[in-house]
Amino acid sequence: MAYNKFDTPGKGVLIDLSKCVGCGSCSLACKMWNDLKFDDKFPDQGPDAKLSDKNWTAVRFHAVEKDGQPVFRFVKNQCLHCQQPACESACFSRAFQRTESGATIYYPHLCVGCRYCMLACPFNVPKFQWDQTFPLVTKCQMCFGRIEKGEAPACVGVCPTNVMTFGDRDELLALARKTIESDDKYVKHIYGEHEAGGTNWLYISDVPFEQLGFRTDVTTRPIPEYSHEFLKYTPPVIVAWGGLLSGMYIYTKRRNKIAKEEKKDMSV
Amino acid sequence: MESQKQGWTFKMTPVRFLLLILAVIAAAIAVYRLVVGLGATTNLNDEWPWGLWIGFDVLTGVALAGGGYSVALIAHILHIEKFNVIARSAMLTSLLGYLLVMIGLFLDIGQWFNFWRPFVSWGYHSVLFEVFWCVSLYTTVQVLEFGEIATEKVAKPLHKFFAKAMPFLLIIGVLLPTLHQSSLGALYLTQVDKLHPLWWSPYIGLFFLMSSFFVGPAMVTVETSLAGRAYNHWVDTKVLRSLQRIGFTIMIMYLGLKIFDLTSRDAWQYVFAGGLESNMFILEMAVGVLIPLVIFFTAWGKTRAGLTTAGAMVAIGVIINRMNVVITGMISYQGVAYAPSWMEWMVTIGLVAGGMLAYCFICDNFRVLDHGDEQKAA
Ligand code: SF4
Numbered sequence: 176m177a178y179n180k181f182d183t184p185g186k187g188v189l190i191d192l193s194k195c196v197g198c199g200s201c202s203l204a205c206k207m208w209n210d211l212k213f214d215d216k217f218p219d220q221g222p223d224a225k226l227s228d229k230n231w232t233a234v235r236f237h238a239v240e241k242d243g244q245p246v247f248r249f250v251k252n253q254c255l256h257c258q259q260p261a262c263e264s265a266c267f268s269r270a271f272q273r274t275e276s277g278a279t280i281y282y283p284h285l286c287v288g289c290r291y292c293m294l295a296c297p298f299n300v301p302k303f304q305w306d307q308t309f310p311l312v313t314k315c316q317m318c319f320g321r322i323e324k325g326e327a328p329a330c331v332g333v334c335p336t337n338v339m340t341f342g343d344r345d346e347l348l349a350l351a352r353k354t355i356e357s358d359d360k361y362v363k364h365i366y367g368e369h370e371a372g373g374t375n376w377l378y379i380s381d382v383p384f385e386q387l388g389f390r391t392d393v394t395t396r397p398i399p400e401y402s403h404e405f406l407k408y409t410p411p412v413i414v415a416w417g418g419l420l421s422g423m424y425i426y427t428k429r430r431n432k433i434a435k436e437e438k439k440d441m442s443v
Numbered sequence: 444m445e446s447q448k449q450g451w452t453f454k455m456t457p458v459r460f461l462l463l464i465l466a467v468i469a470a471a472i473a474v475y476r477l478v479v480g481l482g483a484t485t486n487l488n489d490e491w492p493w494g495l496w497i498g499f500d501v502l503t504g505v506a507l508a509g510g511g512y513s514v515a516l517i518a519h520i521l522h523i524e525k526f527n528v529i530a531r532s533a534m535l536t537s538l539l540g541y542l543l544v545m546i547g548l549f550l551d552i553g554q555w556f557n558f559w560r561p562f563v564s565w566g567y568h569s570v571l572f573e574v575f576w577c578v579s580l581y582t583t584v585q586v587l588e589f590g591e592i593a594t595e596k597v598a599k600p601l602h603k604f605f606a607k608a609m610p611f612l613l614i615i616g617v618l619l620p621t622l623h624q625s626s627l628g629a630l631y632l633t634q635v636d637k638l639h640p641l642w643w644s645p646y647i648g649l650f651f652l653m654s655s656f657f658v659g660p661a662m663v664t665v666e667t668s669l670a671g672r673a674y675n676h677w678v679d680t681k682v683l684r685s686l687q688r689i690g691f692t693i694m695i696m697y698l699g700l701k702i703f704d705l706t707s708r709d710a711w712q713y714v715f716a717g718g719l720e721s722n723m724f725i726l727e728m729a730v731g732v733l734i735p736l737v738i739f740f741t742a743w744g745k746t747r748a749g750l751t752t753a754g755a756m757v758a759i760g761v762i763i764n765r766m767n768v769v770i771t772g773m774i775s776y777q778g779v780a781y782a783p784s785w786m787e788w789m790v791t792i793g794l795v796a797g798g799m800l801a802y803c804f805i806c807d808n809f810r811v812l813d814h815g816d817e818q819k820a821a
């Protein structure tokens with residue numbers, strides 16, 4: 176069962192965290208484009224910013240130290256649109272589907288609300304509408320309608336400092352590599368190149384990723400492979416075990432019958 | 444043949460009355476939950492999408508109800524006839540267990556009117572897909588298997604049909620649980636580097652399968668001793684002991700695989716690291732595996748009391764194990780703990796109470812326990 180269903184890696188976005196000034200325009204643009212509400216409990220920017228059912232993207236402030244100086248860094252979070260999404264492989268009713276464009280889309284009408292996708296995502300992205308009677312899962316959809324038309328996602332366009340670049344994943348990777356190699360200030364790591372088997376949203380940074388709340392212990396093996404490793408045994412187990420059970424059933428039944436008949440013969 | 448028309452009986456005792464109250468409260472909360480949603484009734488949130496209902500009502504419930512398939516395998520597929528005395532009650536408990544699991548699952552999903560979706564929209568790459576199909580098919584199979592018992596009393600003309608279908612049902616009825624008991628564990632394969640290494644293992648599916656198998660005889664022992672007291676129906680200790688022996692054999696293999704697994708992943712350090720995870724792991728292994736094994740191999744393990752105690756400990760050990768996987772093992776990754784709300788507790792308690800009531804009702808009215816025909820005939 177191959178998960179690389181598509182020939183091209185699709186579109187993605189490169190985020191250069193060293194350029195972000197934390198203005199929050201991107202999360203505002205996201206709210207407007209996707210018609211999302213504001214929620215005081217879950218701010219979409221600041222030190223406590225968090226993804227939620229209403230924040231498909233959030234800009235979190237991090238006070239860190241760089242070269243002995245206290246500095247601020249701002250991290251825009253959203254779905255990373257994995258090459259082989261764990262959410263897609265986890266969903267038992269196909270409510271998550273990776274598309275050719277590189278975006279992983281959620282189809283609400285297919286969702287059962289079991290929340291296994293939330294558990295499976297290595298980046299903790301899908302969120303649930305806990306305050307609803309019939310809650311749905313929510314997450315960034317990479318402004319699917321826009322990228323289909325060749326436009327960048329809403330957040331990318333509004334950024335005043337050009338933190339984000341929209342384009343083909345392979346080109347973004349090449350650009351990222353060139354950038355971090357040509358400038359000493361960058362950490363020599365492209366986050367998303369290998370994480371969880373590769374993501375379509377990529378990050379570069381001048382501060383180590385673990386200091387910015389990134390999960391750096393993520394497996395580089397695509398999560399769907401773990402399930403596949405298990406599920407591939409299902410068909411042979413059905414055939415072999417089912418056959419064995421039937422065989423044992425018939426054999427032991429016959430054996431008991433013969434044993435009983437012998438007993439009868441003896442008593443006669 | 445006794446009288447054609449048989450009445451229905453259900454004698455109220457104080458215990459049954461208490462169970463009834465608990466079940467009614469749970470039903471009321473369940474309706475409330477369906478109306479107002481999960482956020483308002485549970486302590487679940489984005490950090491804790493799965494909690495008590497998945498952990499206990501589903502993952503643990505399915506394991507504890509596993510008694511049905513291991514006993515069906517031993518008694519009906521291998522035709523070890525001395526176990527026929529307990530087969531019916533084991534399979535009944537199992538059926539009720541699965542019905543409760545279905546209710547628990549239903550209450551836990553957000554879009555509950557959409558529960559049928561995976562029947563038509565095939566997310567076959569999901570382990571949950573295998574769980575979903577197997578559990579629903581198996582529950583159906585168990586209802587049909589119960590048909591053989593039910594038609595002894597109601598809709599009698601159908602009895603022949605059910606009796607004919609039994610071999611087929613029995614084989615499917617052992618095959619399916621083998622698949623979904625292991626896939627319940629395999630759900631957590633996706634939790635690599637999230638679930639604590641004491642529980643995350645490439646063999647987690649196998650661990651779930653083996654423990655669901657050996658908890659079967661353990662549950663049957665506990666259950667027959669309870670039923671023995673309530674219905675004055677005592678199963679021979681020898682039968683229980685040889686049933687348990689099969690369970691304990693699997694348990695020793697389980698222990699062996701655990702040791703191999705911890706060694707091969709270099710995870711022994713976590714066992715002795717102290718702290719919540721280590722303590723819970725040691726508790727789980729001591730209560731559920733090590734002490735019962737010791738009991739079983741001492742003289743006390745030949746007595747009814749010893750066997751029942753060992754059985755109860757095995758069952759509790761499996762409960763601790765499942766809750767460790769769902770809750771304890773995820774705390775350090777999530778960074779915050781989760782404690783179920785009182786409504787979650789009440790629903791869980793009420794579901795169990797309802798199951799016990801249903802068991803009593805069926806035992807009162809159908810031939811489940813006094814099912815000694817085989818021996819009488821022999
Ligand atoms: S980051 Fe999470 S939600 Fe987004 S595609 Fe990957 S697995 Fe799915």
Ligand code: SF4
Pocket residue numbers: 265266267268269270271285286287288289290291292293312
């Ligand atoms: S919550 Fe919905 S989208 Fe997520 S795995 Fe379950 S059915 Fe699929």
